Amino acid sequence: LLVFTDLDGSLLDHHSYDWQPAAPWLERLAAAGVPVIPTTSKTRAELLALRRELALEHTPFIAENGAVIGLPPAWQHARLDRDPASPKGLVVKTPSLDVDFIRRRLDVVRERLGLRFRRMGEMTVEEVRELTALSAEGARQAMAREGSEPLVWEDDDTQLQRLRETLHSDGLQLTRGGRFWHVMGAVDKGHAVRWLLARFEALRGHRPPTLGLGDGPNDLTLLAATDMAVIIRADHGQPMSLTHARLYRTQAPGPQGWAEGLAHWWERQAPA
Ligand code: 2M8
Ligand code: MG
Ligand code: MG
Structure with a gap:
């Protein structure tokens, strides 16, 4: 087993x-x-x-x-x-794809579609601690991403659908965890x-x-x-x-x- x-x-x-x-x-x-x-x-x-x-x-x-x-x-x-x-x-x-590529694409798409979200790579350790209740050490480890980027969604469902479709044409996808949305490649x-x-x-x-x-x-x-x-x-x-x-x-x-x-x-x- x-x-x-x-x-x-x-x-x-x-x-x-x-x-x-x-x-x-x-x-x-x-x-x-x-x-x-x-x-x-x-x-x-x-x-x-x-x-x-x-x-x-x-x-x-x-x-x-x-x-x-x-x-x-x-x-x-x-x-x-x-x-x-x-x-x-x-x-x-x-x-998957490299996290730097994912972050750059997310920033371009946010700008172009006027989306509202905050992604982990632009948060401070303190912000991540508040969102997750992790220790400072734990938050730093969570922020050491390699192939996916978590984000906090601050916009409506229509905008979410637009993000999903735009990411899809870049070979990227959205999935949902307990607290964050996560963006990664075709995995x-x-x-x-x-x-x-x-x-x-x-x-x-x-x-x-x-x-x-x-x-x-x-x-x-x-x-x-x-x-x-x-x-x-x-x-x-x-x-x-x-x-x-x-x-x-x-x-x-x-x-x-x-x-x-x-x-x-x-x-x-x-x-x-
Ligand atoms: C994030 O992952 C969870 C998993 O469901 C979530 O989306 O709620 C990730 O940032 C992970 O690295 C972190 O440990 C976790 C902390 O709750 O949140
Ligand atoms: Mg999980
Ligand atoms: Mg879970």
């Missing part, structure tokens, strides 16, 4: 970023040798810190909604990875999940069963890409409609819902 999970609002509490209710399951999965793969809007810098705290240093990670994929040594391939590993032993793939969480599954198969010669957990619209592609899916209850009010043969919706939100969804499928999963 492979577990792909969103972080904010799923494994981590939306407000406090705490994961204690899920900790017993993380230990149990680690003991069973089941990789838990963070699949998130967060940055590489945030992930490097978090995977230490979550004891997930030996699993890959999907950051910035699929724009950044980190591969620990066991997931690296002698022929397919020609890029050298970093000193931490990670090979990092960036299949998403589901795309990155399928990429990692292909990599797993290239290394091990078979496809394992997969379980996905998420709470937001940007998780729908992730959930569609896994055999078993868990939609974690959220209070963001965004519609979470998904056609999936094996879908469970939790009663509890956040890490408690995460544990609930994990328990649901753990008992029912086909033998790995």
Whole structure:
């Protein structure tokens, strides 16, 4: 089994970023040798810190909604990875467009269409802290973007639709997280999940069963890409409609819902 999970609002509490209710399951999965793969809007810098705290240093990670994929040594391939590993032993793939390109396009489009939004690259650490309740260190890590730009929307739905269409013709797209809209290239969480599954198969010669957990619209592609899916209850009010043969919706939100969804499928999963 492979577990792909969103972080904010799923494994981590939306407000406090705490994961204690899920900790017993993380230990149990680690003991069973089941990789838990963070699949998130967060940055590489945030992930490097978090995977230490979550004891997930030996699993890959999907950051910035699929724009950044980190591969620990066991997931690296002698022929397919020609890029050298970093000193931490990670090979990092960036299949999207560079964040500087995305920011320049956003500024041009904002000017041309007269849109009102604020993007993370033009906020101070203090502003990001106010919006996210992260520590100063955490906010700095969230601001270290590589392949996607979060923004706070301050305009109406018609303008949002105009932005969406204009970005589309530039090969860019919008997705929605718990707090921000995110702009990135032709990638998403589901795309990155399928990429990692292909990599797993290239290394091990078979496809394992997969379980996905998420709470937001940007998780729908992730959930569609896994055999078993868990939609974690959220209070963001965004519609979470998904056609999936094996879908469970939790009663509890956040890490408690995460544990609930994990328990649901753990008992029912086909033998790995
Ligand atoms: C942003 O991501 C969340 C994910 O759902 C959001 O849009 O609400 C990102 O900036 C991420 O890097 C950051 O850690 C998070 C903090 O809540 O916000
Ligand atoms: Mg989330
Ligand atoms: Mg997320």
